Amino acid sequence: MSTPTLRLWAILAALALAAPALAAGDRPDTGDTAHKYFTDVILKTHEGKDVRLYSDLMENKVVVISAFFTTCVGVCPVTAANLQKVQRWLGPRLGEDVVMLSMTVDPETDDLAKLKEYADKLQAKPGWYFITGDKENLNFALSKLGLYTEDKDAHSPVFLIGNVRSGLWKKALGMAPAKELIEIVDSVLDDRLETHPEDPAAAPGG
Numbered sequence: 001m002s003t004p005t006l007r008l009w010a011i012l013a014a015l016a017l018a019a020p021a022l023a024a025g026d027r028p029d030t031g032d033t034a035h036k037y038f039t040d041v042i043l044k045t046h047e048g049k050d051v052r053l054y055s056d057l058m059e060n061k062v063v064v065i066s067a068f069f070t071t072c073v074g075v076c077p078v079t080a081a082n083l084q085k086v087q088r089w090l091g092p093r094l095g096e097d098v099v100m101l102s103m104t105v106d107p108e109t110d111d112l113a114k115l116k117e118y119a120d121k122l123q124a125k126p127g128w129y130f131i132t133g134d135k136e137n138l139n140f141a142l143s144k145l146g147l148y149t150e151d152k153d154a155h156s157p158v159f160l161i162g163n164v165r166s167g168l169w170k171k172a173l174g175m176a177p178a179k180e181l182i183e184i185v186d187s188v189l190d191d192r193l194e195t196h197p198e199d200p201a202a203a204p205g206g
Helices: 003-018 031-038 053-057 076-093 112-121 135-144 178-189
Strands: 042-045 050-052 062-068 098-104 128-132 158-163 168-173
Touching: 031 053, 031 135, 042 053, 042 135, 050 053, 062 076, 062 178, 076 098, 076 178, 098 135, 112 128, 128 135, 158 178, 168 178
Parallel strands: 062 098, 098 128
Antiparallel strands: 042 050, 042 128, 062 158, 158 168
């Protein structure tokens, strides 16, 4: 990626980190409140399995959520490489304590075959899900997560990292050094299950 492009993404990321991660005024804390906020809208994994957003992918988990599309040649290769490093660091905790949700912003192009090919290329292990679905459902889920965009090329380069059980949410620049991302994931994972009543929409970037 060229220096001007990296500079542009750094500016956009700074704006994204300062912006609410979730819809303003909503408070998806824990338990029933989080369930009602995120809902069980039906999505689909790269393996073709129908899943419910909250109950199947988020409940009682630490989640690392990102937006991407398979034909992206700008930021996505960098963020995908970082997610590979996070995956290696997580080891057996991936799929148990932590799930990674890579959500396409181009469902028309990213059919199941393309998502499966992309996942295989990244050597994604169980617990790293590449998510698509009915466009209306997918857009609804992306909106709830603060990741919806009309223009796929302008999708957010920010990761949303949350401990759904404790209610702690942080944001991190997906192009940051992998070591920094891992430290943020670790801080959310090692949250000692404390309750955080603050609005996740206002959570700092780490």
